[in-house]
Amino acid sequence: MERQIMNNKKRLFSVEPTELSPSEVFTRKYTSHLVPALKKLNMDKSPSPINQLTVKHEVDKALALSAQEFAWSGFLLQKLSSSNNPTTTTSSSSNGTRILEGSCKEDEDGEIEEKLSELRKLLPGGEEMNVEEMLSEIGNYIKCLELQTIALKSIVQDTT
Amino acid sequence: MDLTGLKWLQQHQQMVSPEFLQILGSDGREELRKVESYLGNNIYDTIDGCISRTSSFQMEPVKNNEENRVIALGNKRKPEGKRETIEKKKKIKAEDETESSMKENSNMSNTETSSEFLKQDYIHVRARRGEATDRHSLAERARREKISKKMKCLRDIVPGCNKVTGKAGMLDEIINYVQSLQQQVEFLSMKLSFVNPELEFHINELSSMMVDSRSFPLHQQGSLDYSVINSNQTTSLNALKIETSSNWDVHSQCLYNNLRTDSVSSFFSLK
Numbered sequence A: 001m002e003r004q005i006m007n008n009k010k011r012l013f014s015v016e017p018t019e020l021s022p023s024e025v026f027t028r029k030y031t032s033h034l035v036p037a038l039k040k041l042n043m044d045k046s047p048s049p050i051n052q053l054t055v056k057h058e059v060d061k062a063l064a065l066s067a068q069e070f071a072w073s074g075f076l077l078q079k080l081s082s083s084n085n086p087t088t089t090t091s092s093s094s095n096g097t098r099i100l101e102g103s104c105k106e107d108e109d110g111e112i113e114e115k116l117s118e119l120r121k122l123l124p125g126g127e128e129m130n131v132e133e134m135l136s137e138i139g140n141y142i143k144c145l146e147l148q149t150i151a152l153k154s155i156v157q158d159t160t
Numbered sequence B: 001m002d003l004t005g006l007k008w009l010q011q012h013q014q015m016v017s018p019e020f021l022q023i024l025g026s027d028g029r030e031e032l033r034k035v036e037s038y039l040g041n042n043i044y045d046t047i048d049g050c051i052s053r054t055s056s057f058q059m060e061p062v063k064n065n066e067e068n069r070v071i072a073l074g075n076k077r078k079p080e081g082k083r084e085t086i087e088k089k090k091k092i093k094a095e096d097e098t099e100s101s102m103k104e105n106s107n108m109s110n111t112e113t114s115s116e117f118l119k120q121d122y123i124h125v126r127a128r129r130g131e132a133t134d135r136h137s138l139a140e141r142a143r144r145e146k147i148s149k150k151m152k153c154l155r156d157i158v159p160g161c162n163k164v165t166g167k168a169g170m171l172d173e174i175i176n177y178v179q180s181l182q183q184q185v186e187f188l189s190m191k192l193s194f195v196n197p198e199l200e201f202h203i204n205e206l207s208s209m210m211v212d213s214r215s216f217p218l219h220q221q222g223s224l225d226y227s228v229i230n231s232n233q234t235t236s237l238n239a240l241k242i243e244t245s246s247n248w249d250v251h252s253q254c255l256y257n258n259l260r261t262d263s264v265s266s267f268f269s270l271k
Helices: A022-044 A052-066 A071-082 A108-122 A131-159 B002-011 B018-042 B082-086 B135-157 B166-198 B203-208 B237-242 B245-255
Strands: B059-061 B071-073
Touching: A022 A052, A022 A131, A052 A071, A052 A131, A052 B166, A071 A131, A108 A131, A108 B166, A131 B135, A131 B166, B135 B166
Parallel strands: none
Antiparallel strands: B059 B071
């Protein structure tokens, strides 16, 4: 893409029509899902304090909706819609306790298997995938999480 | 050339050199016949040098014969690694495992001469010297190679695993990273829920203002500071307005060069 770098105070415009990279596409989708949802939450529940879990729910939902080309997003959506009380999709129950049990096993394969199964738990829908599939999905899940974090940070910063 | 070679083989079976047939043995001869009749069916399939590259990995045994060397794989996708594209195997010839096992397996070494014959719709996996060449181990090995390819890709994505070697350590790193990302998201959404009542912004602003992704502390894995929002965000909102999506694109490209759904990427081609 060609760019004309003008004055610092002016916006940068690309000469060619913007080719959106997938990460950009994701971020835009994500913010476009999340921000209205948050606004709506805001308006609907202005009398009562906004539930943390509800926000988390919206956050996860926005994530799932923005990444529908991936398998895990379907599973995530399922999880979200099936639970009335929005559950956290993170394995927050295991935060900090990343002890791998059964490490008394000398067998390397056994260790690897355990780690793989742990990884499966982290990924929405990981339980139903085979190893190869899961590894690819983990990759793009990580990317989307990173992008989501960036977007969330910018949203939060925006308002503070 | 390939087609003609196959045709020749098919039509002139009886003209195959007697030595060759002798080496094959009676079982081998029968196999040769079967193979050629099978080949005859496929002879008009398009021989495309690229087919083996554009393949998804789908295992289907051609025959229920343990001496069968070729694994027939469906082909759909983008280029795979070198190993699978270059190597070819003729059905009735395979690399020698050991010299003594020739009779049992009716193997022939000598992939070079007849290797052009079977460029068809197979993915060819080369058996290295001394490795088993039966269908199962080939499949197993191909599967393992795929998995290790994916692990390599993950290495690029997950920061800080340059020093880690081996599958187990790598998986550890991945697990840690995913958990930390998820925790971050949780924390941020918690923060957002506190801040939410004061939300006043426009979507347009948000999408045009993108955080400089370099500020994302990807390399601070062990020390994710949750006050990172204040400390690491060096760009203010006004400054962010200056950066457009294209600028962000540049920054994000170096981080997310794998995430291209429309172009060839090592990540998405691993199927």
